[in-house]
Amino acid sequence: MRFGIVTFPGSNSDIDAYQTVVDGIGEEAVMLWHKGHDLGGADVLILPGGFAYGDYLRAGAIARFSPIMREVRAFADGGGRVLAICNGFQIACEAGLLPGALVRNAGLKFLGRSVRVRVESTGTAFTNAYAPGQVLRLPIAHGEGRFVADQQVIEELEGEGRVVMRYVDAAGDPAPEGNPNGSMHNIAGIINAAGNVFGLMPHPERAADALLGAPDGLPMFESLVARVAA
């Protein structure tokens, strides 16, 4: 199976995603240059973390206009799976692939640490290898990760079970103490209505090697392989 990883100018976690696909799950990965129009025959796309265009103006605001985004959109419209991580999530929201927006953390500081997130839905192509309600330890590294949307969108997301991951506290509850950035409803990750575009702020691709800590991100990649291959 082939993962296509988009490199925007300023992407920096493209390398983490590559390593996880190739070394972590032994699948194929191709790097896709943002100026190109070719998805390299990828079965799944990853919009990786980083600071595309320096995150100037707003995170993801400029990157959404990169040439390759036309193909990314067409791929998504055709049901292709897109995993949008951190900066990728921000880009996906700016591009309208996912609803809502990611704004400055409530504490106004960049946050680089490990958080707990609970898997709220295992019925997706991205999370089927997790147990329902499983609590994961994943690193975050972002300054603009506070998910906001208007009330109607939030109700829709909640109502349709599209909040796929939520920040939780040590007890596993979505309490304010577990919420690092002030996201509405402790939202850490959401999926689009069609179920093929998943965006999340934590970095599963940096938690895929037992040497570095709990490899809680690995099942996300395994989920994709299982589902796409099936």
Next chain:
Amino acid sequence: MSTLTPRTPQPRPGDPAISAALIAEHGLTAAEYARVVAMLGRDPTFTELGIVSALWSEHCSYKHSRPLLKTLPTSAPYVLQGPGENAGVIAVGDGMAVAFKIESHNHPSAVEPYQGAATGVGGILRDVFTMGARPIAMLNSLRFGSLSTPRVRYLFAGVVRGIGDYGNCVGVPTVAGEVVFDPAYEGNPLVNAMCVGILREDELIRAVAQGVGNPIIAVGARTGRDGIHGASFASEDLSTATDAKRPRVQVGDPFTEKLLLEASLELIRSGHIVAIQDMGAAGLTSSSAEMAARGDVGVTIDVSKVPAREPGMTPYEILLSESQERMLVVARRGREDAVRAILAKWDLAAAVIGEVIAEPVYRVTEGDRVVAEFPGSQLVTDCPFYTPDAAEDPAVRAARLTDVHAVAPRPEERDPAWTLETLLASPTIASKAWVTGQYDSSVRSNTVVWPGVGDAAVVRIRGTSRALGLKTDGNGRYTYLDPRVGGRIAVAEAARNVACVGARPMAITNCLNFGNPTRPAVYYQLREAIGGMGEACRVLGTPVTGGNVSLYNESPAGAIYPTPVVGMVGLIDAFNHVTRSGFRDDAEAAIVLLGEPTDELGGSEYLAWIHGVVAGAPPHCDLAAERALTDALLAAIRAGAVRSAHDVSDGGLAVAVAECCIGNAERLVGADLDLSGWSSLPLRALLFGEGQGRIVVSTTDAPVVLAMAGERGVPARQIGTVRPAAGELRIAIGGTRIAVSLARLAAAYHGAIPAAMGPAAVVQAAEEPTAAGSLV
């Protein structure tokens, strides 16, 4: 570009006339000016004066430190590049090499903490990737005044945010460092940043201009008026005149840096270029002159071809601008288009601005007009060197000779738990999670040991079974009280810290932060500290591969403590040797102390924080014992006998053990200690004295640890037991019993800096009307 025939540079219209005042403003003495005139055989033009002033500034020329630096050991079989290049390089096996360097950005950070610190990170990154290395880790060593003043909080918050934002954006994890607070740094904070990169040995490239006819290309950001004369600025006292220097502040653009990083590595690997160097301090001037001098070739530069950000910039301004994110490249002749193509891929501009020439001159033109010309590489090689008078300040000597055991205990100290708790809340000792939580430590997925988890960071080398142990250390208070001992301890502590994570100390880079060297007391400190560092490096087998000297760290309040900072690189041979500092909660384990408690109390954090006393002799540093200690620890780690290791430093033995118990706020682990074997020592020296050469180890295999120590003549004794469920740290010393809840200690340790900084995310300097805050 055709080679010009030599012509005498003429003053440009509008150039100020050379006067004694102008010369002094450029930081040149009358003797230095005479030297310039002798070199040229005429008076320099204004442009030439600017060039000389930059290159002969302390920052670029090391004129007061080079003779001393020459005494440092620099070689080992694995050193591929010692001092003199953009960064040092060592081989680490499997054909892989590590490039690393530390640099100060003290003065810019004092004026504009956010941008000052950010551009410091940018500069050191460029020093590493211009060696052909991919940066894989950043470290930083910081010193501030007391956190109780708003100005210091403003500087601290701004510096941390600046370091974080820059490194985070470029995508290099910030993995280790240190932060120390002491009133001595009130007016003059220290901001030292270190970068570590990885490369294949055969990818190493040096910044040596070569090949007559090869084009010189300016790459990256356009040149603006910012930061003009930063190098000479960094070589002056931070006097009250600072205000006038504000426009010299540079703004960093980490996004462009990321593009430069990728493009530079691609360029180097393409074979189209022969040399590349950062335009750092003194910008185009120093990069071009230094590359030419290293290659012993001539160069000519046409400033009218340098892409400028603003119209009407003079040659003087273009040559001395310190605009960030610029590089100078010497390409192979005929490969200009290939070079441009690589840069265009990364949306970067390139302009051919000069060439390597056969004539032995350093020439600058503006179009056809020669505006500066120096013979050969004399500009770089003929810089004056000084060995000023050295004499210890009698007041320091008196402070050292003070009997600190006579300092009367405070009434609260009747409860040693109070003292322990209070020390854990000293910002210098307390958890630095407030700092490191603003850094991306995980990007690139190689960080095995994060900040705060081990005594040093551990970063794996991809594609091998090896990893690096990385840490910076230095103790200004010790160095103030006894510079030779302070120099030794900086190296020894760094070595201990990397050994504690399972790494063999390999080599160091260093940053020497001192005051005005023309004062005998300061030059004495510099000489002695370098002497001490050299001794330690020899005994510990860690050559110096480079570094940076930052002098004139003085403010109206006086000089800072002389502060040598050592950046240590250690090598871990197998991942299962990686060791962390905290006690583990899955089983009881023996606590073994390697090394021996002493009655020393001088220079301690205890005296400074509890009593406000900076006096006494700093702890004795026996280098042979330090070597045996790290050898013993590493042998025990390799034997699989060590569950945790943490060295004894600031705050002494009690603080070290407490840190092992409460370092992880989510998993407090209790312990029982029995120190009765040393009940004859003064209690506070036993608990809080900072005697060197000690490591607290937890082990389920105490006999092995004791044997490894015994074989190497290292004193070692079991001093207690890890009690995962105890909820307390209990210490028995003869009849004295101390028991203190872990929750209480943890609250002090983890709460101190957040409490001092408050919930406010906007930090301002309330007192200084000129130093406004930051709107985040």
Next chain:
Amino acid sequence: MSRFRVSVHIVPRTGILDPQGHAVADALHSLGFAQVRDVRVGRHVVVDADAETPEAAGHAVRAMCERLLANPVIEDFEIASIGRP
């Protein structure tokens, strides 16, 4: 064709929490500015552009706001002024 300078205000939409504004207000209070009731922090973007008329310049910048400069999910914008550089 002449050169115009168009300045735009981009502000967080009402209803969207503005932690930066709050933090600034708190900091101002602690500096003794007790008279401060509320603070909002937005962006001020100044675009220099060529156009035939001031109206055309404003029109173009409005289009820039809609496409890039403002995110309608979280921000409102208004053209603050149109003048000469």
Next chain:
Amino acid sequence: MSRFRVSVHIVPRTGILDPQGHAVADALHSLGFAQVRDVRVGRHVVVDADAETPEAAGHAVRAMCERLLANPVIEDFEIASIGRP
């Protein structure tokens, strides 16, 4: 005492690099806004404060800029307007 709304523009000082402005200008160009010559990105801060007169309100906000809102090392500020909330 009445309530006033004072709005302030804080922009990078001329001569100081504005990487954000650059990036936005480049992005506008690639979106086809070829008429764009230059972009500067600054902050727009709106302070609601109590004061006796509009002048007093402006005066107070100027002091806030000097002490906190603007960074004089790299930024210039100007009071853009004083009105009622």
